[in-house]
Amino acid sequence: MKRVELFTDGASLGNPGPGGWAALLRYAGREKLLFGGEACTTNNRMELTAALEGLRALKEPCEVDLYTDSQYLQKALDEGWLERWAKNGWRTREGKPVKNQDLWQALLQAMAGHRVRFHWVRGHAGHPENGRVDREARRQAQEQKAKVQAPCPP
Structure with a gap:
């Protein structure tokens, strides 16, 4: 099984606001930088999107060391939040719907077949590498901001 490093970050200018994400894949001395953005989003959605898109880019099962500065992402996986949410019908302990459920479910699917270790x-x-993906995520958020015609609804 190939061993891949994945460095991710997300950013938003406002929460919600224009946002961007970036993912850097590294394997056998080669790198691939992925990135994108959305006009109206949150920082957490961009953090999740970066990890999701990085994993989706893998063409075969891999051992993945995923590096993130998002405690939201890291704790949800390492502390079992994600498993609890799924068992509870995508509800929190308080019975509220889990935020970003669509991305969490997609992330679970993208992780299937890989051995993923999260590193905060x-x-x-x-x-x-965190600095590099941070700069790209912020650049993407700025590009989205330049395109936005109206502020995001609260």
């Missing part, structure tokens, strides 16, 4: 890295702390 402190954002803006000098981690070179």
Whole structure:
């Protein structure tokens, strides 16, 4: 099984606001940078989208070391939130619908067949790859902002 490194980040200018995401895949000395954005989104949605799109880009089952500065993403997987939500019909402990359920479900599907290990890295702390995907996610968010005609609804 190939071993791949995946570095991800998301950004939004406002919450909600224009947003961007970036994912850097690295395998055998080669890199591929993926990125995109949305006109009206949240930071958490962009963090999830970066991980999702990075995993979707893999063409065969892999061992994936996924690096993120999103505690939301890392804790949901490492602390079992995601499994609990699925068992509870996509409801929180308080009985409220889980936010970003569509992306969480898609992420579960994208992870199937891979061995994914999540690693949390402190954002803006000098981690070179995290800095790189952060800059690209912010650039994508700025591009979306330039296109936006009206503010996002609250």
